[in-house]
Amino acid sequence: MRTRPITLTAGAVLAAALLAGCERPQTATGIKSDQPPYRGSTAPAFADSGWQAGDRNAWAQHLRARAQYGQNEYSRPPGGAAQ
Numbered sequence: 001m002r003t004r005p006i007t008l009t010a011g012a013v014l015a016a017a018l019l020a021g022c023e024r025p026q027t028a029t030g031i032k033s034d035q036p037p038y039r040g041s042t043a044p045a046f047a048d049s050g051w052q053a054g055d056r057n058a059w060a061q062h063l064r065a066r067a068q069y070g071q072n073e074y075s076r077p078p079g080g081a082a083q
Contacts, residue, residue, distance in 0.1 A: 038059035040047060051058045 036056075038054065038056045040051075040053045040059070047053065048062055051062055
């Protein structure tokens, strides 16, 4: 009678050991050809007006303005909608 629980436990341990050995190594390192973010896109749909691709100072200024005026919850009017 005691052999059935022992057999089930041993089978579960064996199955877990076999499944644990099947995991593939995670070797993704990312893209090596990435450019700095201020290089951007030359497509006009993805570029803000007044910004040229490769202009690091203009990129930083646009990020600061976006953070201050577009995504700053404290500067928004109460009620959630601009009036």
